[in-house]
Amino acid sequence: MGEKREQAMGLLKRMLAPEMAAELGKGPTGPSFxxxxGEMAMNNIFEPLWTDDTLDTRTRSLVTVSILIALRAYEELEIHFPAAIRNGATVAELEQVIYQASGYAGFPAAHSARNVAIAALGRAGMLG
Structure with a gap:
């Protein structure tokens, strides 16, 4: 395993819920379709982008959440809301990202993202 791959794997293990990190460590699983x-994501996203230290992981998480809200990528948001907290973002910052997205990505996208955040952060025990 190369240095960038090791760095990306370490980052993912810190970002993800423990059960997801354990699955990641098993390598490819599930249907072959x-x-x-997963390998494309590692090669094209996690290794080159998330391991670059120009932006810290907190900032990358906030940018990623913003983009996912705009794309209405709710399944990915379920992973990235808790990951953002693990990367140093606060619940208040995530709320502000949702509010900001309402003006630029539309109220329906922001409202749906709010519902995803409540569920995902609640399951992770990250809401007060």
Whole structure:
């Protein structure tokens, strides 16, 4: 395993819920249909982007959440809301990202993201 891969794997293990990190450590699992997607994510997203130290992981998480809200990528938001907290973002900052997104990505996208955040952060024990 190369240095960038090791760095990306370490980052993912810190970002993800413990059970997700454990699954990640097992390598590819599940159906073989489009089975290369995880490797593509590692090669094209996590290794080159998340390991670059130009932006810290907190900032990258806030940017990622913003983009996912705009894309209405709710399944990915379920992972990235708690990951953002693990990367140093606060609940108040995530709230502000949702509010900001309402003006630029639309109220329906922001409202749906709010519902995803409540569920995901609640399951992770990250809401007060």
């Amino acid at each position: 489009a089975g290369q997607i």
